[in-house]
Amino acid sequence: xxxxVIGSGGLLGAALCRALRRNxxxxxxxxxxxxxxxxxxxxxxVSATVGKFALRVQAADQWQIYWAAGVGTMSSSAEALGPEAxxxxxxxxxxxxxxRLMSRPGAIAFASSAGAIYAESSDELITEHSKPTPTTxxxxxxxxxxxxxxxxxxxxxxxxxxxxxxxxxxxxxQATEKKQGLLTHMARCILRNQPIQIYVPFDTIRDxxxxxxxAAAMLSALAGIAExxxxxxxxxASERPxxxxxxxxxxxxxxxxxxxxxxSANRLSGLYTRRVQFRSMAVQPNANLPAVSLAVxxxxxxxxxxxxxxxxxxx
Numbered sequence: 541x542x543x544x545v546i547g548s549g550g551l552l553g554a555a556l557c558r559a560l561r562r563n564x565x566x567x568x569x570x571x572x573x574x575x576x577x578x579x580x581x582x583x584x585x586v587s588a589t590v591g592k593f594a595l596r597v598q599a600a601d602q603w604q605i606y607w608a609a610g611v612g613t614m615s616s617s618a619e620a621l622g623p624e625a626x627x628x629x630x631x632x633x634x635x636x637x638x639x640r641l642m643s644r645p646g647a648i649a650f651a652s653s654a655g656a657i658y659a660e661s662s663d664e665l666i667t668e669h670s671k672p673t674p675t676t677x678x679x680x681x682x683x684x685x686x687x688x689x690x691x692x693x694x695x696x697x698x699x700x701x702x703x704x705x706x707x708x709x710x711x712x713x714q715a716t717e718k719k720q721g722l723l724t725h726m727a728r729c730i731l732r733n734q735p736i737q738i739y740v741p742f743d744t745i746r747d748x749x750x751x752x753x754x755a756a757a758m759l760s761a762l763a764g765i766a767e768x769x770x771x772x773x774x775x776x777a778s779e780r781p782x783x784x785x786x787x788x789x790x791x792x793x794x795x796x797x798x799x800x801x802x803x804s805a806n807r808l809s810g811l812y813t814r815r816v817q818f819r820s821m822a823v824q825p826n827a828n829l830p831a832v833s834l835a836v837x838x839x840x841x842x843x844x845x846x847x848x849x850x851x852x853x854x855x
Contacts, residue, residue, distance in 0.1 A: 542600040544568040544593055546631070547609030551714050552651055552706075555755035556606050563759065566600070568593050576611060579623055586630050594638040602645040604762065607631075607689075614656060614678050621681040628685050632692045646699045649762045650689050652682045654705035654775060654818060655746075667821045668773050690771040700772075702762045704754075707777035707818050710837065711751030712844035722784075723748065723838060726791055726799060727845045735800040742785040742803075745815045749778040750832045761822070777818035782834060790838050 543565045547553040560567055570589045575581040597603045607628065612621045635641060656679035657672045674680050686703050693701045714724040722738075729736045749757075754776050761774045792798050832840070 541602050541604065542566045542568055542593075542596055543604040543606065544570075545606045545608060546574075547607065547651075549573065550608055550610075551711055551751050552709060552754060553606070553608035554713055555711065555751035556608055556758065558752065559755040559759050565604075568596055574609075576609070576623070576627070579626065582623075582627055583630055586627070587634055590631065590634040590638065590641075594641040597641055597644060597646075600644070602647075603641070604646070605635075605648045606758065607648065607650045610651075612678050612681060614676050616678050616681075618677040618681070621677055625681060625684055625688065628688055632688060636692070636696065642696055642698060644698065646696075647701065647762055647765070648689060648692075648699065649702040649704060649758050650686065650771075651758070652686055652703055652705045653679065654707050654777065655816065656682055657705055658816070661816075664815075664817065666775070666816065666818050668775055669821065686771065686773075693771050700762075700765050701770075702758065702765055703771050703773045704758045704761060704776045705773060706754050707747035707749050707775075707816075709751055709754055710748050710841065712841055713751075723787070723841060724845070726787070727838070727842050728849075730791060730795050730797075730799050731842070731845055731849050733800075735802045738784060738801055738803050740784060742783065742788070744784050745781045745817065746784075747777045747779065747781055747816060747818050748787075748834055748837075749776065750837045753778065753831055756831070774822055775818050775820040777820070778834070779817075779819050780834065781815075781817045787834075787838075790835050791842075794835075794839050794842055 543560050545553050545556045545560070545567070548557050557567060570592075572585065574585050593603075609627070610624050612624055654666070656676060657674060658666045658670055659675045659679060660673035661670055663670045672679075672683060674683060689701050689703065693699050708722075710721060710723040714721040726736050728734075757776045761776070765772050788799060788801065
């Protein structure tokens with residue numbers, strides 16, 4: 541088995557690499573980072589890199605690809621999100637252009653966004669059976685990308701696919717250029733004694749899952765999928781709903797001082813439902829509870845951000 545993580549430099553991608561290494565999997569590492577901001581250069585890189593991946597797969601009995609790439613956020617426009625779909629399309633088309641690659645059993649795991657896709661859901665408990673209720677261009681782009689993967693699997697009988705709809709992800713290493721990640725934002729503001737902007741009510745419920753727990757869940761889910769002619773959807777979540785007020789309380793205990801909170805509304809405030817609770821119906825109850833509690837995860841996040849601050853870094 542040889543595995544390739546596309547987007548390995550991101551929060552989830554790095555966690556997937558760690559999980560694969562812990563499992564003793566062989567990782568395929570491209571020669572250079574992809575130029576996501578230059579579509580022409582990216583297309584050339586994808587063609588060359590998939591070719592090298594195909595050569596490596598010849599010596600393996602099967603292959604896996606984890607798609608954890610993407611620079612879009614809930615505030616991104618449809619135009620800004622277009623390159624992501626085109627990049628995924630090019631990767632899938634290039635994979636299909638290698639008969640030897642397609643002749644071996646393969647699997648693709650795609651990281652999607654549960655929070656975005658079910659943003660307007662009225663279900664008390666959101667599961668794999670819940671109907672998507674997108675409210676943003678970002679969510680619609682994710683659904684389009686899921687459809688691209690589903691079509692790929694139907695065309696290629698030797699491949700299987702996992703669509704992992706992940707709840708709110710957090711962890712050390714979240715990029716500062718992406719305007720997302722409440723927990724990281726709070727940790728950085730507390731350490732810098734800066735005010736924390738919160739745009740939703742304190743009783744808003746979210747499901748936070750550590751990046752390492754999400755990665756482990758994706759590996760487990762992909763391994764458990766039987767051969768199928770369709771992409772299989774799985775909810776990846778901690779299944780432990782938490783209010784913003786509880787999060788503020790955790791930070792207060794860890795930092796030993798009250799965070800400076802500034803509440804206000806912006807154009808994204810109304811795009812999320814107030815209460816979001818997830819549960820996967822594909823596993824036994826409590827089978828996939830996170831290995832890291834939210835309190836421990838926040839403490840680890842604070843520690844790493846303190847180290848980064850001391851080093852003068854922003855990541």
